[in-house]
Amino acid sequence: MADVDIVNVEKTFSGGKEDSPFTVFQDVNLSVDSGEFVSLLGPSGCGKSTLLNIVAGLDEATAGKVTSDDKAIVKPGPDRGVVFQEPALMPWLNVKENVKFGLKKHKLSKEEAEDRAVHFLKLVHLGKFMNAFPHELSGGMKQRVAIARALAMNPDVLLMDEPFGALDEQTRSMLHEEVQSIWEETKKTILFVTHNIREAILLSDRIVLMGTRPGRIMEVFDVNIERPRKTSDPDFITLEERINDQLKGEIHKVMREEMGDGYGGA
Numbered sequence: 298m299a300d301v302d303i304v305n306v307e308k309t310f311s312g313g314k315e316d317s318p319f320t321v322f323q324d325v326n327l328s329v330d331s332g333e334f335v336s337l338l339g340p341s342g343c344g345k346s347t348l349l350n351i352v353a354g355l356d357e358a359t360a361g362k363v364t365s366d367d368k369a370i371v372k373p374g375p376d377r378g379v380v381f382q383e384p385a386l387m388p389w390l391n392v393k394e395n396v397k398f399g400l401k402k403h404k405l406s407k408e409e410a411e412d413r414a415v416h417f418l419k420l421v422h423l424g425k426f427m428n429a430f431p432h433e434l435s436g437g438m439k440q441r442v443a444i445a446r447a448l449a450m451n452p453d454v455l456l457m458d459e460p461f462g463a464l465d466e467q468t469r470s471m472l473h474e475e476v477q478s479i480w481e482e483t484k485k486t487i488l489f490v491t492h493n494i495r496e497a498i499l500l501s502d503r504i505v506l507m508g509t510r511p512g513r514i515m516e517v518f519d520v521n522i523e524r525p526r527k528t529s530d531p532d533f534i535t536l537e538e539r540i541n542d543q544l545k546g547e548i549h550k551v552m553r554e555e556m557g558d559g560y561g562g563a
């Protein structure tokens with residue numbers, strides 16, 4: 298298991314020839330404990346994916362530093378698994394081969410790789426679909442394969458960027474349950490990006506609300522509600538309203554800036 302420390306992180310994109318540099322966020326500080334489930338929540342464009350990609354080692358901070366167990370993160374590594382909104386499976390490989398593909402660098406014996414793939418595919422309830430090809434699967438099933446693929450590499454930290462954003466409500470809620478039981482079973486550290494308040498409250502120990510223009514952390518909410526959580530729980534509803542009020546303010550701000558006088562919102 299591992300923790301993640303984000304210290305005074307800034308990200309600025311240098312822009313094209315004529316564009317001026319654009320700072321996505323500045324002074325971002327966040328410590329995620331080992332085994333903790335933390336969500337990054339915020340309006341589209343506030344830099345959630347950018348921050349997650351920096352922790353993944355897929356992008357580089359302009360200033361500040363990001364460490365996991367005190368080791369600087371400079372590139373992707375087997376200690377961090379990533380799941381994106383699009384599962385990006387290889388269409389010419391079946392489900393089991395897709396999961397095993399990610400294990401190639403791990404220098405496992407054939408049997409070990411096989412066992413791991415089977416184990417994690419069963420964990421995400423795809424035991425019966427190991428020989429199916431991606432085009433034969435629903436969106437939810439594909440996303441389960443992506444989760445199994447990430448877990449099979451046995452990362453300490455799981456980074457998920459709106460993993461259920463493209464799924465229908467029912468599938469999404471089934472996967473919420475699965476992710477929770479996987480998290481409880483494996484005790485992974487999870488950093489989860491979403492713009493869905495309910496999803497964040499259902500799953501997280503803490504919710505980091507990000508604002509935009511300038512991008513920053515606005516507030517961190519502890520979710521002290523017993524699991525499994527119900528959206529009808531009065532504590533759930535109270536927290537949802539608190540977060541919603543703040544988030545709405547940010548979204549209106551963005552709309553006003555983008556649309557000027559033409560914007561009729563509050």
Ligand SMILES: Nc1ncnc2c1ncn2[C@@H]1O[C@H](COP(=O)(O)OP(=O)(O)O)[C@@H](O)[C@H]1O
Pocket residue numbers: 310312319321339340341342343344345346347348
């Ligand atoms: N490679 C890039 N070059 C320039 N700007 C970028 C790049 N990637 C993201 N951005 C900008 O950074 C901001 C944050 O993007 P992103 O992290 O994707 O936000 P979110 O995931 O919260 O929707 C956006 O304004 C986006 O246009």
Ligand SMILES: [Mg+2]
Pocket residue numbers: 345346347
């Ligand atoms: Mg994003």
